Amino acid sequence: MIRIEHRPSVSPFVAQLWRAHASGVETMTSVANSTWELVVWTEGEQLLTSVRGPETCATTAPVPLDSSSLGILFAHGVHMPHLPVTGLVDAETPPRPVRDGAFLLREGSYPLPTYDAAEQLVERLVTDGVLVRDALVADVLDGLAPTVSPRTVQRRVHATTGLTLGTIRQIARAREAALRLGDGVPILEVVHELGFYDQSHLSRALGRFIGRTATELAQGRHARPLSLLYSPREGAGAAAPGRSTGRDR
Numbered sequence: 001m002i003r004i005e006h007r008p009s010v011s012p013f014v015a016q017l018w019r020a021h022a023s024g025v026e027t028m029t030s031v032a033n034s035t036w037e038l039v040v041w042t043e044g045e046q047l048l049t050s051v052r053g054p055e056t057c058a059t060t061a062p063v064p065l066d067s068s069s070l071g072i073l074f075a076h077g078v079h080m081p082h083l084p085v086t087g088l089v090d091a092e093t094p095p096r097p098v099r100d101g102a103f104l105l106r107e108g109s110y111p112l113p114t115y116d117a118a119e120q121l122v123e124r125l126v127t128d129g130v131l132v133r134d135a136l137v138a139d140v141l142d143g144l145a146p147t148v149s150p151r152t153v154q155r156r157v158h159a160t161t162g163l164t165l166g167t168i169r170q171i172a173r174a175r176e177a178a179l180r181l182g183d184g185v186p187i188l189e190v191v192h193e194l195g196f197y198d199q200s201h202l203s204r205a206l207g208r209f210i211g212r213t214a215t216e217l218a219q220g221r222h223a224r225p226l227s228l229l230y231s232p233r234e235g236a237g238a239a240a241p242g243r244s245t246g247r248d249r
Contacts, residue, residue, distance in 0.1 A: 002028060002063065002225040011119045013126060013133055016073040018228050019115045022063045030061040030227040031175065032209035034161060034168040035076065036085050040098070040112055041069035047098040049112075051080075053088025054162055056171075058211030060224070071228075072118050076168070077137030079160045080130055082106050089162040106130050134160050141168065174209035177202060179231055181217040190214075 002025060006018035015035050022028075036053045043064040079085050083093070083106075102109045108128060113121040125131040136153070137160050140146050146153050157165050173194050180190050187199060196202040199214070206214055212226070 001025065004228060005115070006228055006230055009119060011122055012138065013075055013078045013122050013131055014072060014119065015075045016228070016230055017071070017115060017118050018073070019068070019070045020228075021068050022225075023066050025063050025225055026065075027060050028063050028225040028227055029211040030055060030059050031178075031211060031229055032057055032171045033073075033175075033227075034163055034171045035073045036088060036162075037071045037073045038113075039069060039071045040103070042067045043095075047112075048095040049098060049103040050092050050095045051083060051088065052092040053085055053090065056090055056163070056167060057208050060211075061227070063225075070113065070115055070118075072113060072122065073228075074131075075133075075138060076141045076157075077134040077160050078131055079134070080106075081132055082130070085160065085162040086158065087162075137161070140165070170205065171209055174205040175229060176231060177214075178206060178210045178212065178217050178229060181214055182220065184218070187214045187218065 002020055002022040004018055004020040006016050008015070009017055032055050034054050036051065038049070038051055040047065040049050041064065042048075096104060098112060102111055104110075105125070106128075108130070110121060110124065122131065126133075134156055136146060136148070137157050140153055140157065154165060157163070157168070161168060173196075177190050177194050177196075180193070181187065185193075187202070190196075191199055191202050194202075196205065203214060206212055206217065210217070210226075210229075
């Protein structure tokens with residue numbers, strides 16, 4: 001089982017914070033996600049960190065035995081100029097060991113984040129210029145009308161997310177569909193509410209981005225655990241109590 005707790009953040013730089021513990025499983029289905037993240041995890045006696053880029057499709061990922069992990073999912077538009085996210089799509093940086101409670105990022109050493117106060121690390125990264133936010137990208141993905149040309153929007157979205165607007169929206173819709181099916185909403189109702197053409201269109205999206213069929217999600221039948229599956233609507237700026245579930249990550 002993989003148990004995970006996650007919460008949104010009041011920081012405009014953060015989409016979600018999560019922590020998890022895994023036991024008795026060797027693999028999980030890592031669902032597609034349009035945001036990138038900083039992850040800290042245990043692997044045997046080692047404590048490691050890595051930056052993981054967006055994932056454009058569901059994949060099978062290994063799970064270290066009896067491991068704990070913590071992650072900061074950064075909001076759309078947030079990026080590290082020294083580590084372009086365009087080069088991290090469906091990839092990650094090599095794991096780095098944590099030494100004396102600190103990890104290296106760019107040329108600095110930073111204390112490990114905690115689940116309850118990860119925003120303190122984020123604020124320091126912003127102050128040091130490691131993290132930069134393009135507010136235009138965040139506004140566009142929140143549904144606001146841009147004041148620049150569509151070509152400029154696409155360029156800036158791609159530069160800060162590594163993805164196109166279309167891909168980001170497709171991933172968000174598939175994730176929302178998976179959550180609604182898991183909550184018991186009928187398949188045809190999900191098709192209608194989320195704007196899929198038909199049930200076949202929904203099935204293709206779920207297979208590509210979630211790695212599950214609509215029936216499996218509706219019945220809660222999973223051959224292996226799913227990674228963190230939060231609603232794209234749970235964005236930054238809306239603090240809420242943490243949620244815990246045994247089906248995630």
